[in-house]
Amino acid sequence: MSSLDVAAIKADFPIFQKRMRNDARLVYLDSGATSQKPAQVLEAERFFYTHHNAAAHRGSHLLAEEASTAYEGARATIAAFIGADSDEVIFTKSATESINLIAYSFSNTQVAPFVLTAGDEILVSEMEHHANLIPWQQLAKRTGAVIRWFSVTADGRLDLSNIDQLINERTKIVAITHQSNVLGTIPPVALITSKAHAVGAIVVLDACQSAPHFPMNVVELDVDFVAFSGHKMLGPTGVGVLWGRASLLAKMEPFLFGGSMIETVTMEGATWASAPRKFEAGVPNMAQAVGLAAAIDYLTNIGMSKIHQHETELTQYALDTLQTIKGLNIFGPLDTIDRGGVISFALEGIHPHDAGQVLDQYGVAVRTGHHCAWPLMRKYGVAGTTRASLYLYNDRSDIDALAEAITATQKYFKVS
Numbered sequence: 001m002s003s004l005d006v007a008a009i010k011a012d013f014p015i016f017q018k019r020m021r022n023d024a025r026l027v028y029l030d031s032g033a034t035s036q037k038p039a040q041v042l043e044a045e046r047f048f049y050t051h052h053n054a055a056a057h058r059g060s061h062l063l064a065e066e067a068s069t070a071y072e073g074a075r076a077t078i079a080a081f082i083g084a085d086s087d088e089v090i091f092t093k094s095a096t097e098s099i100n101l102i103a104y105s106f107s108n109t110q111v112a113p114f115v116l117t118a119g120d121e122i123l124v125s126e127m128e129h130h131a132n133l134i135p136w137q138q139l140a141k142r143t144g145a146v147i148r149w150f151s152v153t154a155d156g157r158l159d160l161s162n163i164d165q166l167i168n169e170r171t172k173i174v175a176i177t178h179q180s181n182v183l184g185t186i187p188p189v190a191l192i193t194s195k196a197h198a199v200g201a202i203v204v205l206d207a208c209q210s211a212p213h214f215p216m217n218v219v220e221l222d223v224d225f226v227a228f229s230g231h232k233m234l235g236p237t238g239v240g241v242l243w244g245r246a247s248l249l250a251k252m253e254p255f256l257f258g259g260s261m262i263e264t265v266t267m268e269g270a271t272w273a274s275a276p277r278k279f280e281a282g283v284p285n286m287a288q289a290v291g292l293a294a295a296i297d298y299l300t301n302i303g304m305s306k307i308h309q310h311e312t313e314l315t316q317y318a319l320d321t322l323q324t325i326k327g328l329n330i331f332g333p334l335d336t337i338d339r340g341g342v343i344s345f346a347l348e349g350i351h352p353h354d355a356g357q358v359l360d361q362y363g364v365a366v367r368t369g370h371h372c373a374w375p376l377m378r379k380y381g382v383a384g385t386t387r388a389s390l391y392l393y394n395d396r397s398d399i400d401a402l403a404e405a406i407t408a409t410q411k412y413f414k415v416s
Helices: 006-010 039-051 062-082 095-108 134-143 189-198 246-251 286-302 304-322 352-360 374-380 396-412
Strands: 089-092 121-125 146-150 171-177 202-206 225-229 240-244 262-265 270-272 328-331 342-347 367-369 385-389
Touching (some): 039 062, 039 286, 089 095, 095 134, 095 240, 121 134, 134 146, 171 189, 240 246, 286 304, 304 328, 304 342, 304 396, 342 352, 342 396, 352 367, 352 385, 352 396
Parallel strands (some): 121 146, 171 202, 202 225
Antiparallel strands (some): 225 240, 262 270, 342 385, 367 385
């Protein structure tokens, strides 16, 4: 029995009134790519534009004051959600930009611990999204550092057998996902962080697939940076979050320059404002920040622990159901221990893109392809997978609809 009233939750999302191809109901199983938006978030953005729209931190007129208050109020809401101080929360346009911000700071900040030299090591894993891999590859090219990585086991876990060799005195950065966007795997962040800090390394956590789904406290995590995006947690597109330790943010150089991020400017040079403003050049993405705060209020009112419990129960039901389908192979853990609601699978004799197109005929929306994780696809020797990702507005009927549509897909391609 679910801990959530999914019918009542789904009623808050206008898109679920939409009919799909062949007049099918929408079975949305692609929240790992982007979540749907409740009316409360849409209204928060609309209300900002119709009542407070002005450039935040610019001007002394009433609308500018109200816009600034709304923007900084959103920052405070997000800080409270992750157990942080407001000055440690930076708004970006995406989690990708957040991670790039950190990576570029390692290029242009000339004080420890941000100085990298040839032979220093950056540690990632084979299950990283490209957004938490390519910025570090490029940083390695700029500095002469070396990329090393945790391998992934056949059952979708990190291979920790050589962790003491991978995390060593040359390790300067450990960048790890909080939950795999392909396998659903939740790595042992506490163990990795402890060993990284023991050698003085910085730990960067990609929380895109965790912040929307279970409680997260940056103090308890004890990492150094956390990045996540708004659009995967019921919020708008175009807004991301970077949390960083205040002591590190104070040392870091900006990577975007322009208005609002300065302290003083002359024709010869400039000095920077303190964090977070020194990392937020230009007119802020105010309405998006307000929308994200509304999304976080929505999640908080339901309760992140309840959401996590619901998704855990639903993930187990999905794993049990899908494993009864002959010719279906699941990638990743087959239980819910240290695992989230992302299930990637392959159908024998059917290309993932073909499977996705047929599932769509039944109103079932899933992700197909390499999921911005090519190294992981190569690890498993596949071109791509079909991925179903769950959220608070899904229930068992959605899993049943997925299973029925998969069976129909197999019949269509005559592989059942």
